[in-house]
Amino acid sequence: MSWGETAPGPVERENLNVIRRLCTVRGTVRLALLAGVVVSLSVPGTALGAEEEKPYTAVDGKVDKGTYNGYRRYHNTCHVCHGPDGLGSSFGPALVESVKQMTYGEFAEVVVNGRRSTVGGKESVMPAFAENRDVMYYLEDFWAYLKARADGALGRGRPGKLWVKEN
Numbered sequence: 001m002s003w004g005e006t007a008p009g010p011v012e013r014e015n016l017n018v019i020r021r022l023c024t025v026r027g028t029v030r031l032a033l034l035a036g037v038v039v040s041l042s043v044p045g046t047a048l049g050a051e052e053e054k055p056y057t058a059v060d061g062k063v064d065k066g067t068y069n070g071y072r073r074y075h076n077t078c079h080v081c082h083g084p085d086g087l088g089s090s091f092g093p094a095l096v097e098s099v100k101q102m103t104y105g106e107f108a109e110v111v112v113n114g115r116r117s118t119v120g121g122k123e124s125v126m127p128a129f130a131e132n133r134d135v136m137y138y139l140e141d142f143w144a145y146l147k148a149r150a151d152g153a154l155g156r157g158r159p160g161k162l163w164v165k166e167n
Contacts, residue, residue, distance in 0.1 A: 055104070056144040058153040062160035063145075070145030071159055073138050081126075085156045086149050092124070099150045104143055111139060 056067040063071070074086065081092035088094030099107060114128035129135040135142070148154035 054147070054151070054153075055140065056148040056153065057162060058148050058159070059162060060160075061155060062162040063148065063154060064162055066141045067144040067148055067154070068159055068161055069138060070141035070143070073134070074142055074145055077132075077135060078142070086146055087156075092126070095146050096149045099143075099146045104140075107143055107146075108139055111135065111142070 057064040058067065075084070078086075078095070081089060082095045083089040083092070086094060086096040086099075088097070102110075110126060112128060112130045115126040117124055145154075
């Protein structure tokens with residue numbers, strides 16, 4: 001900190017810590033600042049093209065807590081535009097198909113910063129969610145749910161809970 005600067009307050013520090021944690025990607029560290037600027041730094045010692053570890057656990061329609069939380073939060077925030085179960089709608093693309101061609105870093109970048117695109121003369125806008133804590137704190141959970149759907153490891157509808165023991 002240089003002369004005349006004020007130290008960031010607890011809210012600013014927490015926002016940066018959350019974004020740093022959520023936007024760390026194997027092979028790349030992406031720091032998404034609330035201003036919408038993304039800085040990428042290569043991390044040495046990571047193999048390009050290596051098989052990405054699955055961010056979810058899914059067995060017979062039951063999932064881990066993070067993936068289940070992603071299902072809940074997706075249907076609270078995203079399904080209005082992107083349709084139930086990530087299948088798309090007239091407002092937004094099918095995320096189940098989109099994440100098949102994306103890395104977690106690319107996904108995080110779009111969610112944090114938003115996106116504008118024009119397809120067939122029609123402009124579509126994905127808003128930025130960088131300042132929405134209900135999205136940013138659980139970005140990995142959204143990704144886990146959508147990846148499980150995209151990989152075919154999870155079908156449509158509410159998943160079961162792996163961590164609940166049935167009597």
